[in-house]
Amino acid sequence: MHRVAVIAVEGVAGFDLVVPSQVFGTAHSMDRPPGALLGAPLYEVMVCGDGPGLAVTAAGGTELFRIAPAHGLADIADADTVVLPGMPVSDAVPDVLLASVRAAYERGARLVAVCNGAFVLAQTGLLDGRRATCHWTDIDAFAQRFPQVEAVPDVLYVQDGRLVTTAGAATGLDVCLHLIRQDFGSAVADEVARHFVATPQRDAAQAQLVAHKEPRDDGESLEPTMQWLRRHLGDPVTLADIAKHAGVSARTLNRRFRDQTGTTPMQWRLRLRVHRAQTLLETTALPVEEIARHCGFGTSIALRQHFARLVGMPPLAYRRAFQVRQG
Incomplete structure (x- = not known):
């Protein structure tokens, strides 16, 4: 089974944390035993954090609730995909987290940064010389802070080999469906999209800010x-x-x-x-x-x-x- 580690740190964005956990956790095999509603689960999802009582936040940093992750950061070592949700942008990222992420990549894991989780991924040095994106409100600051990374504005997500970065919270859903499609095919991804009543596939190159103008008439x-x-x-x-x-x-x-x-x-x-x-x-x-x-x-x-x-x-x-x- 494909193991997904979703990282939780103090101040992690609630939507970014929950979406990958829910979307990957909803993917099941299309080969169903007779009479069964679902096939076998295709992903094992682990929420990995550095201790109990971690604050989960909304936009602007407002604390929503606190969690006690069921897994520690050491469990990242067992993951095939590591997800870095949006989190406070800071230079004070724990060294153990950066080391764990680097070790996972060197072992062959896929790394996915949602929203400004790209800042943490860039701090590992793994994005140097690579293409990456993040939320449109942070892309200029990201480009200035990490000039060695090719910052790509105005796209939903960027996949550069086993390194994936996304624009914002909702694009976490897009990129999860994209990766499920890569791992297990379109039928499984479409089934997950139907479950969430979501668009099955949005083009990664689609602009982050689509000008949804009010129609002048019907x-x-x-x-x-x-x-x-x-x-x-x-x-x-x-x-x-x-x-x-x-x-x-x-x-x-x-x-x-x-x-x-x-x-x-x-x-x-x-x-x-x-x-x-x-x-x-x-x-x-x-x-x-x-x-x-x-x-x-x-x-x-x-x-x-x-x-x-x-x-x-x-x-x-x-x-x-x-x-x-x-x-």
Whole structure:
């Protein structure tokens, strides 16, 4: 079982602490015994802290409650993934915590920093020469304090090998779903997303601050057009076709799409088509050529190119790794 250690220190952000614990803890195998609601749990989640009575805080540092973590920092040594939630930005990070995080990485663990947990990760030196992000209110201070790290503003999260940094509290959910998808496939991640009534997959490159402008009238929302695109994933659709359905010019369509989703119509549709391909690879025995046509790629070559770029492996390798056993 994949072990996840979520670190708790004095002043840890409550939302950042709870979300990874809940999301990873909700992931179960899709292979269910007859009559069972859930398959076997896929992650063992440990909340690891340096003592009892740790304050858990809200935004601004207001204390909410205190906890006694069930595990000590020494238990980080047994983790496959270590999560550093948002915590007070300080130079006084315990040496034992920094040493434990470095040792976990050297042993092969994946490190995930949520929000300004990136400051602690950067203090280990492991982000030197790497790309990283954090909350938009802290990104300038992060860049000034750690000039040896390539600070990436205005993205939801950055994955640089086994080092993952996220923009803010809610993106902790996004990155957990992203990592579950990497570990156990799209079907498991989608099941977890459904449990939390969450968007199954948001693009890491989506802007942190999407300008959700108040619509001037009921016709400004793109949701009807998005639903139409979902129904026509397998059809050849151009930017002009989408603009025509929305009843606007291509220029207005692009502006509204960026306002409402943080990306372009064609990139949004491409992500949706790749996600559909992931689901079909996991849950059916359809040939790659047929999946390509079903998802609107036209040819298996086009599917392979986009799939490998966005998912990180070819379609058949993905199927071998994540196909759900039937029956």
